[in-house]
Structure formats: C-alpha cells, structure tokens
Amino acid sequence: MINLPSIIFYTFSVLAIGMAIVVVTSRNVFHSAMALTGTLGVVAGFFALLGADFLAASQVLIYVGGIMIIMLFVVMLSQQPFDALQRQTNTQWLYGILFAAAVAASLIRSFRDVYRGVAAVATDTVPTSAPIGRLLLGDMLVPFEAVSLVLLAALVGAVVFGQDRKAAK
C-alpha cells in the first residue's frame, strides 16, 4: 500500500536510522550531536504522523530546542575546536552491536505481538492537548508530580556537584 503517510513514514525511518548511525560512527563530537538533534527531530515527525500534535511539538521544544542545545553547549565548552577528532567508540564495539541487536530483536518481537492488527497511522487528527492536560492534572497527577520531584532532585544534585569547593567555603 503506497500512500502519502506511508511514504513519509518510510522516509522518516530511513532518516532516523541513518542519523542514529552517524551519531555513533562520526569522529567529530559536534557532528554526532548534530546528527542526534536530527534523529530527535525526526522522532517528532513520527509523533506528528500519528496525530499526536502536542507530543510532536513538545518533542521539538524540549529535546531539540532544549536538551540538545545544552548538549551542544557541553561539547563546545569542553572541547577545543577541531583538535579532538578521536574515535568515539571503544574496543568493545562488537559486543555493543550484539547487545543492540538482541534488544532490537526482543523489541520487535514484543511489539509485533502487542500491536498486531493495530493501524500504524491515525486517520483522523483529533486535538490531543486537552486530553493530555486532563490526564496529567487528573488521573496521572501523582506520577506526574513524582517525576517532577525526581527532576528537582537531579537539579539540586547537579548544583551541589557543580559548585566550586572554594566558593562554598
């Protein structure tokens, strides 16, 4: 079945996988980070394709516009430009590939069982932000707040670790 959504889906898939491969193979950390940005952006495309408009926008806002920029920051601050083109992978790449393949196989197996017969592409795009909002502040309030608590703890921890010892005294 060749229709517009499926063409887009396969294009996106190829893009996502291709860029993910660049992430782990590129020797330039900055290029890796750029490719990761692209991968995350394409994931937002998948969300949009599934009609999850709120999720797609959040994905771009948080991952591409937020987290990736912080990562690029770290790369730019921690590295002198262009003098560190060393290999990103270590000698255990073979085991890594095997492990990744095992994970992929198990995921494909379980997804095939769970989603057998479910249409991959939503046909009608119902606005999703209102239901998500109701869920987050209704049924899912406790887990939602718990997650934010975890994030807060991480934040405090980062501040504590990042603090200059001398400045603290």
Add this chain to the structure above:
Amino acid sequence: MSETSVPTSAPETFPQKPPEKGMFISLGPQHPSTHGVLRVAITADGEVVTSAQPDVGYLHRATEKLAEKRTYPQIIVLTDRLDYLAAMTNNWSYCLAVEKMLAVAIPERADLLRIIVGELQRIASHCVFLGTYGIDIGAFTPFLIAFGRERERILDLFEEICGARLTYNYIRIGGVMADSPDGWEARVRTFVKEMYGRVDEYDTLLTYNPIFMDRTKNIGTMTAEMAVAWGITGPNLRATGFKADVRKDDPYSLYSQFKFDIPVGKQGDCWERYWVRVQEMRESLKIIEQALDALKPGETMGKLPKVYRVPVGEGYGHLEAPRGDLGFYIISDGTPSPYRMHIRAPSFINLQVLQTLLKGWKVADVIAILGSIDIVLGEVDR
C-alpha cells in the same frame, strides 16, 4: 654603539608568557573597541581577568625625533597629529612651552580666542568620547547625535576661523593665526545656547539610562591614591574625587579670571569617568560664554620678529587637554630647531594603569573600562 651594551632581558619577576591557567584573549590590534590600533593581551580565569598587558606602538611616528629636525613654527603641524581629536589644545600646549622660553606677551584677544577654541575643542573631544563610549556599551544613537550633530557644528566653527576641520594649526607661537571672521562670535554664542539643551539630551539618552548605569556603575573603580601614583590626569583623575585641574592648579592663559567649577566624582568608576566629562562640557560652555563677554577688538599676534631665535635653555608648558595634563618639554640650544622635545602625553600615561585596573574584573567589563579611560592612539604612540 653596540646592541648588547644595554640590558635587554627583563627580570624574572614579570610573567612574560601568560599564566598557564586560564584563557588567553588577544583583544586587537584589529578590534572594533580598541579605538585604533591597540592590542590588549588578556588572560582570564573563567570570566575574571587575571592579567592584562596593553601593547602599544602600532602608530608610532617618531614625533619627538622629527621635531629635532624642524624649526619651531613647523612643529605646530606635528602636534596636530598627536591627539587628533583635540588638535587645538595640542597646538596651544606646544605654543605655551615655546612662549615661556621666548618670554613673549600674548595679546588679550588672542588669549581669549585661544580659550574659546580650546574649550570648544574640549566639548568636541568629549562628544567623540560620549559617542564612542555609547557604541562600546552598545548604544549606537548617541554616537550619531554627539559626533554627527554637535561636533560637526563645532568643526564648522573651526573651519570658519582657521580653514581646517581636524588639524587646525590655528594657535601659533605668540598668538593665533587669524582673527575671527565677521559674525563668528555670534554664531558661537548661538551654538553655546543650544548646546546646554543638547547636553541635557545626552543625560536623558545615555547618562541616566538604567542599562547604561548597570553596565558602568561600580565597574573599574579607581582610588585617588592609585590614580595619582599612576600619574593619571584629566577626567579620569577627577572621577576618583580628586580635585585637580591644570586650569586651577597652575593657571595658564587667562583662566584665573574665569568662574567655573571642577566636577569631581566619588569612587572613580566607569560611570563617573563618563559623568565628569559630561559635566565638563557644561563648565566649558560657561567658560566660553564668559570669554565671549570679555572679547574686545584688538591684536591677535604678539610682537615677534619675523625670524626669531629661541634662547638657549629649556621650557615646560602644560595645560589641561581634554584627556588630561598635556605638556611639552623643550630643550633649546639656540639653533632654529629644538635640541630635544618631549611630549607628556596624557593618553600614554593614562593607558598604563590598565595593567592593574583590569585585574579582577569580568571579561565583559574590559570594553567598558577600556572605553572609559578615553585614549587616542595618535597620542599614545606619538
């Protein structure tokens, strides 16, 4: 004369190389905020400056050596090129030194004309400072208002009186080049009246702008003791609260007859260095008004023979230039050209304080501090 006869190696105490820790930033010699060809070698630990070495000499033209080969009147042209934003006061300072040696009397009208153009020059020079400092801090409009509007008016007035807009060669040994043209005094008077309002406009546009004050208040503070020890003069010294002005301390020309205040700051931060200059514009306007009131027709050139010899000996003349205490030290051996001429260039001497002044401030403040010292590289390198 052998090259090795003089010690060339520096003692070990001074770090020739930047410290290992921290980032080395070479600000200039081509950088928009160094106001010419100045290089400041900065080492920073994180955001904080740990050492700063200004590197000058890119514009060195050997003025002092050139002077030894020229006759006394010819040297006035050379002085125009020192602080090219205040050529009038350069001419004047040099002439003061030579006139001291010649012991020639200056006619009153010439002296008053000198004061008028000298104070106009001070306003023009401070206008340039105000504009460029605005640019340093990121405000572009004050530059075109102060530099492009008011300074232009002053240059027009100068053009009328001496035919030049930048290198005037107007003040001559014994007097001034020419009397003022018809209606010039009235035009100066109108300008002065307007200028009071314009200075108020600068206050609203820049001086009391909260962002500008945030950027410059309590930044680059300098104590009076430090300033005097480093030989700082002019507005930079007065900003520290130290009341020193050659016009009052060692009055030359007719300044002892005029009423004007010396604006002083309190703690010598960037904003006060700026503010003192704005206040000085107002004081200069007052002086010009008084000088215009006192101006009577008369001679504009002292009684000097066509060809004169400067007697053997030495003389030092100095005055309050827009950038500080500008002096000329001349040694004469009786020949038509000086045996030795030394220029006490305020920009050169003010600039060296950067070595200590920048230490401990943020890298982002370097531009604000550098701009507030107000140097002209033509004078630094001479």
Add this chain to the structure above:
Amino acid sequence: MGEIGPLLSQLFHTGRDWAAGHGVPPLGAQILMMAVQVGIIILSISLVPMVLVYAERKVAGFMQGRLGPMEVGPFGILQTLADGIKLIFKEDVIPRGADRWVHIVAPIVACAPAFVCFAPVPFGKGMTLVDLDTSVLFIFAVSGISVIGILMGGWGSGNKFSMLGGLRGAAQAVSYEIPRVLSVVPLLMFYGTQSLRGIAVAQQARWLGVLPKWFIFYPVIGQISFVIFLICSVAETNRTPFDIAEAESELVAGFHTEFGGIKFALFFLAEYAYVFLASAMAVALFFGGGDGVILPGGLIPSWIWFLGKTFMIVFMFLWFRWTFPRMRVDQLMSFCWKFLLPWSFVNIALTGAWILWRAHS
C-alpha cells in the same frame, strides 16, 4: 480592497479542481495546491525582511538626525534590493579553520524554521495557512530550532569570538524561551485554546460596546503578560538591548563574523523574519489579531488591520534597538531568571485567581 482570505481560498479550490479535471490524481492536486500556498507564504515572508531592513534603516536614520538610504530608487526604497543582489553575488568564503559542513548548513538551520513558523499565523479572516490546534506551542518549538543554527554558526567558523557569540546567543535564547512561553500561558488558560486563530477570534468583542476586548486591555494580567512577552521576544531575536550574541564592540559580530554573502543574508533574513513573527504573534495574542477599532467593521479588511498593528510592534523593536545600550551577559541572565521568570509565575497565579473568580460569580 476587501477581505482577500475567502478569495484566496476560492482560488485554491478552483486550482485544485482544474488540476483534477486535467487528469492529475486528487492527491497530486492537493500537494500541488499545498506547494502553491507554501510558495506564496515563503515569497511574502522573504519580502518582509526587505521591508523591515528598509524600515530599520529609515527609523534609525530619523532617530539619529539623518536621512538613511536615499540613493537607490525614490527615497532609497530599492536599497535593500540592491544590497540583496550584492550579497547574492558575493564570493562565498569559508575560513580555513572552519568546520566546512557545519559552516554551510548553519545559516539554513537558522533560517528555515523562521518560515515554517508562519504557517499557523492568522493574517486575517480566512488567511491562516494551517490552523493547528497547538499553534502557539508549535511556533515556540519550531523557532527554538534556530538556536541550533546559531550554535552551528559559532562552532563552524573556527573562531573564538564566533564561538563565544554562539554560546552567548544560545544561552540567552534558551533562557528567555522559558519566561516567553510562561507569559503566554495566562492566555491559554483564559481562552482555553492553543490556537493562535482561536485566541485572536475570541478577542473580537467589545466592553460596553467601545473598548475592544483585547487581552492587553485586561487589567494587570494583560499588561504583565504583554511586557514579558515583548521583552523576551526582543531577547529571542538577539536585538539590542539583548544583542550580546553579536555585540560588535566585544565580539566583532559574534556568531556570524565569518559569514558573508548569501549565508550572511540568510542569518539576516532569519533575524528579521523572527522580528516580524514575534510582532505578528503579539498582535494575534494581545491585540485581537485582525480586529479593527473605531471604524465600523468591514470598512478596512482584517488583514490590513493585522499588518498595521504588526508594524506598530515592529516599530517598537526598532525603537528599542536605536535607543538602548547593551546589557552585560550576567545582568541579562539574572534579569531573565530573577525578574521575568518570577513575575510570569505571579501572573499565571493571578490569571488562575481571575478565572476561578469568574467561574464563581
């Protein structure tokens, strides 16, 4: 001149039908018309920076006691065109130390999202290209991608000053994004929708039949929201007093120091497109979109109202730029985190109280 929204819609329908009648499959016809629409929007958005650059130079000129461009065309209106042509034909220089690939892609990454962001902007009645349900979020999300372009420009130039500029710009954009999004939250709470068109349409009412019910006129909450939104928008577009990313007195030109010709033009285009976008968003969010005032409805079409109000906000951007000095990096950050952010939270709380009070009374 009347409303051109329905006219355009009619045109697209006719075009699609015509294409379908000539043997083009329906899907193809649909895509064709989409392409035409996108083309129109890209063309008109590309024209906007040209107008804005001219406006900027003229406004700057008048503020500084001069005339601005006067040579090319009457009153210099063709100056931007001439500059554009010059930039396109300039030699494309890539510094030797640069990261080639990143250097080339950076301007595109910075510029492309700017155009995408215009898709859900309601320019007038029936002139919303894509009426997304989450359009506010969409615009914030997509415009965030441009920051990566700035970072790439800073990194890819292989220049210390560029890198500092890129880092500063990105840090600033990420920080100001937060109060900017939060300043819009009161609107979303108030109108219960995320659609720009929906918010604009909801404001087309009158208090006592006179004062328009625009959000800016709601006491306290409207003004706080608008001020925070405006300040953050200025910061997002890296313009004075927040132009530390390209502070020419400190960093020469910041992240675009090493860019010339068409690549520089793209960065430039992005900046002005974002100025226009921020103004258009402000109009749709706070000034009732295409809602007219004083004159009876329909006399002046909504899109003229919209553009007119947008250019008023654009003028404020220009005005700021030519009046204010630049802030220092740390002052900029503390202003964002210690002033704007707390006040936007206060504003959200106030709005919540307002909504509760409205629900109870």
Add this chain to the structure above:
Amino acid sequence: MNSAELLAAIKAKFPDLQEIPKVTGQARGDELYLAVPSAKLVEVCRYLRFDPPLSFDFLSFVTSVDFKTHFEAVYYLVSTLHKHKLVLKVKVEDRNKPQLPTVTSIWPTADWQEREIFDLMGIGFEGHYNLRRILLPDDWEGYPLRKDYAPKPDRYD
C-alpha cells in the same frame, strides 16, 4: 613651599645635593632644579615622595636627553598637596652602558615612561620589572632618539 624653602628642606637631609642655578640669558622655568647622582636617585626620590612636608606624590613625566658626551634623565615632580614643583636631573656618564635605577617602586607611572626611554634612548633601568621595547618593534636595532643614531635604509627607502 617656594624654591628656596624646598632647597633648604632637601639640603637638610641630603647636604651634598646641588641646585642647578639659572644662567642669565637662558630660558628656564621657575621650578627648582636639582642635580642628583644616579647612585642616590632612589633614596632621594623616596624621601621626596614620602616626607610629609615635601610629598611629591605626582611624577609628571620622566624623559631623557642625549648631550652627546653624556645622557641626562629629567624627572618632573609635582606635589598635588602643596602644589610645589621640582625638577631632578640625573647625569648618566657611561655612554656604552647607560644605567639608572628605576623609580617604579615609588611612582608606578614611571613604568611605561622608563620603558619608552629604554626603547628610544637606550638607557637601562635596573630593577624595572618589565623592561622591553614599547613603541618600536622588539627587533629594532639602535635607539632613535640618540643624536648619533643613523637610520638604516629599509625596503621603502
């Protein structure tokens, strides 16, 4: 203090310092001129700077003159408190290896001015912490302000 009082005050501490008298017919300012031997320079300067009645806290300029047979360094001192002035003249006899002690420890402002003298006149300053060429390129040959300086033709001549 006027010149006579100044001289008396300084003579009280350093009896062998000589005033340079003004020659009639020659031009000179009203300042007091003192000849100081280079060996005593730092000691004298320290006294002038820190003695309260004198307190010459402001070193207006330092310069040097080439008198063909010898060099002479000129220190122009001003007291910002008492408003009196003083000119110190220091003879440097050795033309081959001219040396002077530095006064940077007393007046930091001498820093660049001494460097300038070193650069253009070739007088070394013992104890200066950063004695390098300042205005001329580091590899410049000769000292241009000396009277016997002959410029080397460069590629522009």
